[in-house]
Amino acid sequence: MGVQNVDYHPEPLPEFLKNCTMKPEAFVRELLRIYLSTKSPAWEYEKEARIILKRHGILNIPGKFIKEICFGLQTPQVDIDLVTKLAQDYCGCTSFSQMIRSESEFGFTIPKLD
Numbered sequence: 001m002g003v004q005n006v007d008y009h010p011e012p013l014p015e016f017l018k019n020c021t022m023k024p025e026a027f028v029r030e031l032l033r034i035y036l037s038t039k040s041p042a043w044e045y046e047k048e049a050r051i052i053l054k055r056h057g058i059l060n061i062p063g064k065f066i067k068e069i070c071f072g073l074q075t076p077q078v079d080i081d082l083v084t085k086l087a088q089d090y091c092g093c094t095s096f097s098q099m100i101r102s103e104s105e106f107g108f109t110i111p112k113l114d
Contacts, residue, residue, distance in 0.1 A: 004050050007039075009038055010041060037052065062091075063091020064091065069097075071099070073101065
C-alpha cells in the first residue's frame with residue numbers, strides 16, 4: 001500500500017459506505033486504507049503520513065526522513081533520553097517535543113524539548 005498521507009476527516013466511513021460502488025477486493029483495500037489513515041480534524045496540524053505495508057517486521061527508514069520526534073504524555077524520562085540520543089547520533093534529528101495537558105480548547109500543547 002505504501003506511504004499514505006493522513007486524511008483529517010470527521011466521519012470518513014459513513015461517507016465512503018454511502019457512495020461506494022467498488023468491487024469487493026477494491027472495497028476491502030479502500031476500507032483498510034481509510035481505517036488506517038484517517039484522524040479527526042483536530043489533529044490536522046500534525047501533517048502526518050503513515051507507511052502501510054502488507055507484511056510485518058522491521059522497516060528501515062533513512063534517518064534523513066525523520067524531521068521531529070514527539071513524545072506522548074506519559075513517556076518515561078529514561079525513554080525520552082534514550083530515543084533523543086539515538087536520534088541525534090544516528091539520523092541527525094534535533095527537533096524533539098512532548099505532549100502536555102493544557103487548558104486550551106483541545107487540552108494539549110506540544111512544547112519543544114531543550
